[in-house]
Amino acid sequence: MKARQSIYLVCLLAFINGCATSGSVNDKDTDKPISNEFQKQSLLGILYTQTSTEFVANNIQTFAAASSYLDQAISDQDWTAALEQTDNYNEKPPAIILDVDETVLDNSAFQARTVIKGLSYPNGWIDWGNEASAPAVAGVTNFLQEAQLKGVKVFYVTNRVAELEEATRKNLKDLELPLDEDRDVLMMKGESGWASDKTSRRALIAKDYRIIMIVGDQLSDFLSRPETALAPEERKMLAFKYRNMWGSKWFMITNPMYGGWEASIYDFKYPDDENTATKLRLENLQP
């Protein structure tokens, strides 16, 4: 009986732990262990996004490159940026798909709080989202306003939970970013049964539009999640596999704070304890 009770206790603790650490609220999927010291390991990545001119210049450069391809992408009816777009797309009106977090909206202030408070994502994430005060990533506003003027439909495909839809809408509108209301252009995770994998949402857009560009900060903003779930060295090969897409059809924003690159270090299973996570981080250094 005692053994059985112990098993129940272990199961209960595992369940509670699962509740506490699962349920990715956006595309971070970072169920990190929590401690001030562990959170501080993110410090330089966050400072890079918040204090470096290099980061700002890189983002301006990325969106300038996207702008420079707009006319060609619009006029060339064979041009498509979506792997989900397979046939009969030439006559369809052009659209652009962007991820939201760290692609359009800069959440580095939330990340900074995690270091200061020693509380990792998802703690405080919904509160931050509801503040609707994230600034725009440098360069994105001009790019999207230009695209809209040229008749390109702008879609946001995000793994923010549906609960944050209204706040996200407000945040985007306050920043004067295009947000059409004639159809659902802000596609949240959990809305209409959409899961983390963005493939089905891209396919849905591809039914009515020719997707001419995709912008994101994660490989899974462009590819299916299973395709990107690889160990770091194998995963890097995907950058070369799709070399013809980058810089004209696909545009990647640098995110040194979190993401699939980190999950890859843990074989896509975030460790339950920070010592294991730190050990895996160290083991992945290449001296």
Ligand SMILES: [Mg+2]
């Ligand atoms: Mg993102």
